[in-house]
Amino acid sequence: VDQRVQDIGEQGLLQRLQRFxxxxxxGDDAARLTPAxxxxxxxxxxxxxxxxxxxxxxxxxxxxxxxxxxANLSDLAAMGATPLxxxxxxxxxxxxxxxxxxxxxxxxxxxxTAYGTVLLGGDLSRSPCPILSITALGQVxxxxxxxxxxxxxxxxxxxxxxxxxxxxxxxLLLNPQALDQWGNDLSASDRQGLILAHQRPCxxxxxxxxxxxxxxxxxxxGMDSSDGLADAVVQICRASQVGARLDSTAxxxxxxxxxxxxxxxTQVQAWCLYGGEDFQLVLCLNPELATELVSYLGxxxxxIGTITAEPVVELITPTEVISLSLAAGxxxx
Amino acid sequence: VDQRVQDIGEQGLLQRLQRFxxxxxxGDDAARLTPAxxxxxxxxxxxxxxxxxxxxxxxxxxxxxxxxxxANLSDLAAMGATPLxxxxxxxxxxxxxxxxxxxxxxxxxxxxTAYGTVLLGGDLSRSPCPILSITALGQVxxxxxxxxxxxxxxxxxxxxxxxxxxxxxxxLLLNPQALDQWGNDLSASDRQGLILAHQRPCxxxxxxxxxxxxxxxxxxxGMDSSDGLADAVVQICRASQVGARLDSTAxxxxxxxxxxxxxxxTQVQAWCLYGGEDFQLVLCLNPELATELVSYLGxxxxxIGTITAEPVVELITPTEVISLSLAAGxxxx
Numbered sequence: 001v002d003q004r005v006q007d008i009g010e011q012g013l014l015q016r017l018q019r020f021x022x023x024x025x026x027g028d029d030a031a032r033l034t035p036a037x038x039x040x041x042x043x044x045x046x047x048x049x050x051x052x053x054x055x056x057x058x059x060x061x062x063x064x065x066x067x068x069x070x071a072n073l074s075d076l077a078a079m080g081a082t083p084l085x086x087x088x089x090x091x092x093x094x095x096x097x098x099x100x101x102x103x104x105x106x107x108x109x110x111x112x113t114a115y116g117t118v119l120l121g122g123d124l125s126r127s128p129c130p131i132l133s134i135t136a137l138g139q140v141x142x143x144x145x146x147x148x149x150x151x152x153x154x155x156x157x158x159x160x161x162x163x164x165x166x167x168x169x170x171x172l173l174l175n176p177q178a179l180d181q182w183g184n185d186l187s188a189s190d191r192q193g194l195i196l197a198h199q200r201p202c203x204x205x206x207x208x209x210x211x212x213x214x215x216x217x218x219x220x221x222g223m224d225s226s227d228g229l230a231d232a233v234v235q236i237c238r239a240s241q242v243g244a245r246l247d248s249t250a251x252x253x254x255x256x257x258x259x260x261x262x263x264x265x266t267q268v269q270a271w272c273l274y275g276g277e278d279f280q281l282v283l284c285l286n287p288e289l290a291t292e293l294v295s296y297l298g299x300x301x302x303x304i305g306t307i308t309a310e311p312v313v314e315l316i317t318p319t320e321v322i323s324l325s326l327a328a329g330x331x332x333x
Numbered sequence: 334v335d336q337r338v339q340d341i342g343e344q345g346l347l348q349r350l351q352r353f354x355x356x357x358x359x360g361d362d363a364a365r366l367t368p369a370x371x372x373x374x375x376x377x378x379x380x381x382x383x384x385x386x387x388x389x390x391x392x393x394x395x396x397x398x399x400x401x402x403x404a405n406l407s408d409l410a411a412m413g414a415t416p417l418x419x420x421x422x423x424x425x426x427x428x429x430x431x432x433x434x435x436x437x438x439x440x441x442x443x444x445x446t447a448y449g450t451v452l453l454g455g456d457l458s459r460s461p462c463p464i465l466s467i468t469a470l471g472q473v474x475x476x477x478x479x480x481x482x483x484x485x486x487x488x489x490x491x492x493x494x495x496x497x498x499x500x501x502x503x504x505l506l507l508n509p510q511a512l513d514q515w516g517n518d519l520s521a522s523d524r525q526g527l528i529l530a531h532q533r534p535c536x537x538x539x540x541x542x543x544x545x546x547x548x549x550x551x552x553x554x555g556m557d558s559s560d561g562l563a564d565a566v567v568q569i570c571r572a573s574q575v576g577a578r579l580d581s582t583a584x585x586x587x588x589x590x591x592x593x594x595x596x597x598x599t600q601v602q603a604w605c606l607y608g609g610e611d612f613q614l615v616l617c618l619n620p621e622l623a624t625e626l627v628s629y630l631g632x633x634x635x636x637i638g639t640i641t642a643e644p645v646v647e648l649i650t651p652t653e654v655i656s657l658s659l660a661a662g663x664x665x666x
Contacts, residue, residue: 029557045421049458079362087376127382127385137374145365
């Protein structure tokens with residue numbers, strides 16, 4: 001029952017994990033698949049380390065697997081690509097519980113299944129602490145690829161959903177006092193919604209489907225907001241050598257946080273701009289198309305500002321103009 | 334001069350490492366490339382951990398990078414594929430020297446350049462010890478893919494080069510007494526050759542080029558010998574539900590080891606069969622084609638035995654018949 005990795009060895013572990021991989025793909029030194037003709041390949045890779053990117057306090061093993069898959073699928077969505085699958089290299093200590101690994105694979109597999117894609121194989125290795133390394137593969141028609149460097153002055157800036165929810169959920173998980181301070185302003189289901197935003201983020205591959213269906217020829221610049229909404233806007237502006245003007249009253253603040261009487265507006269705005277890990281998309285395109293896109297995506301999507309020629313990123317509030325910088329993004333070292 | 338990762342941060346590190354990545358590929362959430370039409374995609378992934386897969390005692394940082402790239406390119410060769418590129422996710426402690434990382438990338442880049450391929454991007458993360466996770470991408474015409482499960486009784490078993498050299502080189506690096514025991518039987522350049530076999534293995538992508546050029550339609554089963562020659566033969570036999578008979582006098586023992594008077598024949602044979610990490614290919618094909626292939630590949634390649642219908646793997650020596658099992662392969666846990 002309480003089996004450790006060393007009890008069943010690499011072969012035993014591989015046997016347990018095989019069920020998460022399509023049988024026709026594995027069994028050789030590498031996986032093989034047939035991409036659709038005429039499409040470009042998109043490749044993204046990510047390393048997640050226990051204690052740095054996840055912890056027992058905030059995520060179950062299933063959540064770790066789900067989040068890892070979701071973050072990588074979000075990188076594909078950020079490029080306008082649809083997923084072909086992903087590989088997982090997993091490092092684990094000798095005495096790590098086998099059930100933890102199985103639960104991780106279950107969460108990963110659940111996310112892949114939810115987004116219609118598969119595990120293309122992987123590797124298992126001994127390591128000092130649990131470490132996941134994921135590489136996601138996707139495909140995109142060359143003219144439909146989304147790049148950071150293609151924003152033009154005059155473009156509307158569309159965000160696809162609420163920002164700050166993941167950060168607020170993390171706060172509820174990490175800080176027990178948060179419940180007394182502001183958590184109790186929210187209903188139990190609103191609190192659960194914020195926590196799930198952190199534990200089970202949803203990559204916006206649906207937005208890519210909508211874009212292709214309605215705007216197959218449109219120029220779309222953008223990226224995902226994994227490192228925060230402000231970071232995404234600044235990165236796009238840097239790459240495109242443009243600036244942006246954001247309307248503070250249009251920021252995509254989660255509805256539930258607006259209602260929290262004991263949360264300052266400043267705190268909520270900071271989480272929205274700098275919280276990160278919401279895995280939404282920030283897209284820049286022609287304003288008429290942007291309005292149309294927002295109508296297809298429903299109430300959670302909105303236009304938050306405009307791309308400008310002058311290379312500064314400003315937040316326009318009713319009382320002042322604030323310059324945004326990249327300083328608050330997640331630093332790995 | 335003695336800069337640590339924490340001194341320059343993630344952005345500083347990324348700036349230093351950008352030169353190892355083609356400028357037109359990076360800069361977005363993911364890399365994008367155009368595969369050749371009609372070819373299948375091949376994906377392999379590998380995690381390498383300091384103290385498990387490499388160590389300061391046996392490999393310089395450049396060697397670690399070279400070996401990591403070579404092992405993954407060898408997985409592509411094992412599938413009959415040519416490389417499209419690879420991604421590197423690197424985990425490193427905060428206080429790790431920046432120069433170590435740059436040297437690792439130099440070694441990786443040197444190997445990729447030697448085999449005409451590129452780094453497709455990657456990820457940097459904090460971790461308790463240096464950890465590399467590599468995903469290699471290749472492409473292959475569907476009918477030219479090499480699989481383990483396609484060996485037929487009557488096939489000749491071709492190996493593409495010497496086996497045991499990497500293991501002997503490792504012995505010279507790890508065990509100072511080896512020099513007195515048998516190392517001094519060898520010339521300095523022979524010793525250096527064994528050490529280089531360990532530190533700078535050469536993936537046999539050239540063999541794939543030869544196969545395509547001369548036998549574009551041939552059925553070829555096989556894999557690489559990264560976990561040892563015996564392991565490769567046993568894995569192919571298992572997957573193909575066949576057996577094999579190997580001729581002990583035909584084993585691809587490194588010439589330099591044959592000459593070492595103070596090394597027992599038993600030891601040399603064990604390194605040849607079970608040593609691993611020679612990153613050669615073990616291929617099964619029609620005997621006439623095999624003879625022809627060996628003539629194209631030159632003296633290092635040879636036929637070492639035959640695939641049989643009875644599912645056992647036997648080594649035929651002048652005096653006895655020895656059953657080979659998988660037990661001696663590299664165990665990660």
